[in-house]
Amino acid sequence: MQDRLQALKEEALLKIQQASDLKALQDIKVSYLGKKGPITEVLKGMGKLSPEERPVVGAYANEVRDAITSALELKISELEQAVIEEKLKKESIDVTLPGRPVRKGNAHPLTAVIEEIEDLFLTMGFTVAEGPEVETDYYNFEALNLPKDHPARDMQDSFFITEDILLRTQTSPVQARTMEKHHGRGPVKIISPGKVYRRDDDDATHSHQFMQIEGLVVDENVRLSDLKGVLETFAKKMFGEERKIRLRPSFFPFTEPSVEMDISCFKCGGKGCSICKHTGWIEILGAGMVHPNVLEMAGFDSKKYTGFAFGMGPERIAMLKYGIDDIRHFYTNDLRFLKQFKKA
């Protein structure tokens, strides 16, 4: 009887090995292990055996059954694996084909520059102040120490709407308005970005509409040396840690003393190149100590309070930073131009 089981086992294992699909394996399973299969048949004849032989043959029969079952399982998983691999092979793609584009726009380069500057001053404790683009003569000029017949008004030929209302020529009126709101009490620490307008013919370096960012600090004991500190921090963060700054005396009606700030050229490091017109220095902004008249007009005691103000042009900074050669690009909005500032 054992010989019979042995023969069945070998026969089944051989068939399993030769099977090439899942269907054949299923058939093998049914024919050998099914209720009508030969092993069951063999076991039915167990009654004829002596009580001593029975457990031995029974155990052997189970052994044979297990061997066939596990051989079947192994073969099935092998065949399944092969099917999956075949399927994946068919699914393979060309990974070098272009991906589905995700639409992504970006900020205008002037916005990018303004936000960068804003953020820089926000970390230094400034807030952002804004005001109207159409202004009164008082806030645009008079409150800034530019009375009606002041020759410096010529420096900023303006778009007047009425005798007393004009498009602001600078963002400084925001300073005057903010100081007024403080009712003579410091500290004031603001940065004010925005659009300004001057009667200039549009060309590569002039625009009748442009941006400005100004800063203002008013408090007790504010010194020119503090202005130097703030501007140096700004210059290094904006243009690189190795930048040096230089203050030159200048003139603005609303500051006294007034200065222009140059930074060492970021292109040539100060050796001289076309960007810095071979001077090693690039003019970046105008600044100064707030004129006592401006403080007094806004309600501050100029004996007790001092302050500094500075102003710069985002267009100029963007032009320097990105090497843009024509200011009109900012306002033409050619998509080929705008798209270049994705990582700005």
Added chain:
Amino acid sequence: MLVSYNWLKDYVDLDLSAAELADKITKSGIEVEIVESLNKGITGVVVGHVLECVQHPNADKLRVCKVDLGEEEPVQIVCGAPNVAAGQKVPVAKVGAVLPGNFKIKKAKLRGEASNGMICSLTELGVEGKLVPKEYSSGIFVMPSDAEIGSDALAYLNLDDYVLELGLTPNRADCLNMLGVAYEVAAILNEELRLPEVQVEASGEKASDYVSVAVDAKEDNPYYGAMIIKNITIAPSPLWMQNRLIAAGIRPINNVVDITNYVLLEYGQPLHAFDYDRLGSKEILVRRAKDGEEMVTLDNAKRKLGTNHLVITNGKEPVAVAGVMGGATSEVQDDTTTVLLEAAYFEGIRVRAASKDLGLRSEASSRYEKGIDRNRVYDAAYRAASLMAQYAGGEVAQGVVEAGERLVSEGKAEVTQTRINTLLGTEIEGEQISDILKRLRFEFDVQGENYIVTVPTRRPDITIDADLVEEVGRIYGYDRIPTTYLLSEGRPGGLTPYQAARRKVMRYMEGTGLYQAVTYALTTTEKSNAFTFSEEQENVHSIKVSHPMSEERSTLRSTLIPQLLEVLKHNHHRSIDDVGIFEISSVFFAHEQSLSVLPEEKTYLSGALTGLWSIHPWQGEKKKIDFFVVKGILEGLFEELGLHSRITFEIESLPGMHPGRTAVMKLDSIVVGFIGQIHPGTQKEWDLNESYVFELDLDQLLGASVEPTVYQTLPRFPSITRDIAVVVDQNLPAGDLNTVIHEAGGELLKESSLFDLYEGERMEEGKKSLAFSLKYYDPERTLTDEEVTKAHENILRSLEERFGASLRK
């Protein structure tokens, strides 16, 4: 102001190069914009003596000259200038010389005659044509007879000089003359200052015997002085003076005119020389011009004057426009023998009025406009008179005939050492302050730590302590001021909620694939309000600037859309046809015809889109921009702002827009903007492809109060989803159906979403089918089928009652 480096040496010793000087001046407060070398690359030009000059045998217009260059043998040079003659001293470019433009002089043969060099005109030596004296404008330059043969001609012609161009700010009109610059440079370099020595030997006659002076307009002309110089011989001025005028950009004319210009440059005091004999009277009367009064000015133009202008008259008629230009009849001419020299102080406003109205700006008028040192009038007049005696053979009559007050008193300004150091952040010693004030040549008293400064009249810009702080600071050196950090306690900075939200909107719009544009606020009147979405907008007035530079930039906009369409057009013309842009900018509304108060300013968020939206060609994906692409962008924005459930879209017909594809957007019940397709007619006018736009009042959106986010518990019980498809009239808005579905669905209905719209052939004429997927849910328990069916049937019934909807089979 053009400053000759060589000329400046008359007043201050300069032991540094022109470039080094320029750097020091710039650092101390006056920007030197350009340092120009007058030598434009010239080498090998010497003084030659024309020994012989004969007609060229083969050419009418050429002469053959023998020229002594101080070498062993004279050289032969062929010269084409009509004014060349034997006996002249002339600048000669030798063989091997280089002239401006890297023009090399070589041995040549001209029509058979050898030519070994070139006799030069001033333009050939790099002098601008308009500065060359008339007599040499079409020929060679003839040098003084005492010029040394063979020596460097450039030195004689001052072409070894450098010119510093100063960019003067309005407060530094004191440096519009050489003496002012000399004061500045002497202070910067801490050097001695040499002022010109003026000596006039007057003749026995009195000027007052020649002329009387009266002023009828004291407020315009506080001081008028006249000197008489007679026995003048008009001739060219000395070469050194001509050279200096040329360096300063003024063309030499003759000795008398050159001297007035020279003194103008030196002292900053405008002077005018009248031909005394052609004045037509023995009196000078200064008055306002009469309305319509006429005169012919030096440039032979007939000028119409008005009461706004100040004129010098001979008692009857104008002989000069004060401070602007003299008259043609009294002009100094070659036969002039007696000169009346005017040295006056005219008010800048009056001079400006005339120079602006007549379109005449001169060296003189611009100085009056910017302010001159009134106390220098005498010095300048005497300086000119002495030069006329020296270089025009004149005799100066005694005295100045004058009217008005010549001198004004000097101002005072005070500053303390503490103020200087606290404003600058420095520790400058008292002694240093005194030293700096001395270098500036300011007189001052020290009382304790207080400096009381007498401000010279040449520096009217100094009036308050801060001005003195600047003077001390800039001479001390701004590079010596330390770098410090604000002492005051810093409060944290930050954006306002509005500013932060505006940035969030920008980031969102960029994230949807739109590029940010920035466009001009000024546009044409027509475009300024071409798009409106509310009655309020229609009832406003245009805001025009009073003297626009062009119609294109004449009016402030109350909509951003026209400029955005311009951007689409610009790109379309460059074959860029898939464009999506947005802009956040101010728009302006005037509620009155003529502004008495500032106009209303609002911030709008607007956009314009055209062409394809999504493109992935190799997978065959191409989606055109349509109304719903734009609507989707805005719906996302409203969600981002927490306003989604409060916004409704209602079809509306608006100017310039497609009547069937345009909607206003309402926040609660207020119209806050619009969205839609540009009307095909408008589209054609603008030369665009199919385009979509939107405009939103951003201030309204960001100003809306929004409920804070409250967490909703996650569903614990299963929800039940049922679909419903109904047939309704084709023109019934889906939004209306949705509203009723929610009303009828009650508490249990949590979501409804449209998933199918059918309007095709299989539908009855004028009908459409809409299918919604409805989700029912109760957070407290599992819903029964019966409950849902009840709610669902209720919805169906309501739709039937309200819209005559029938269930689609």
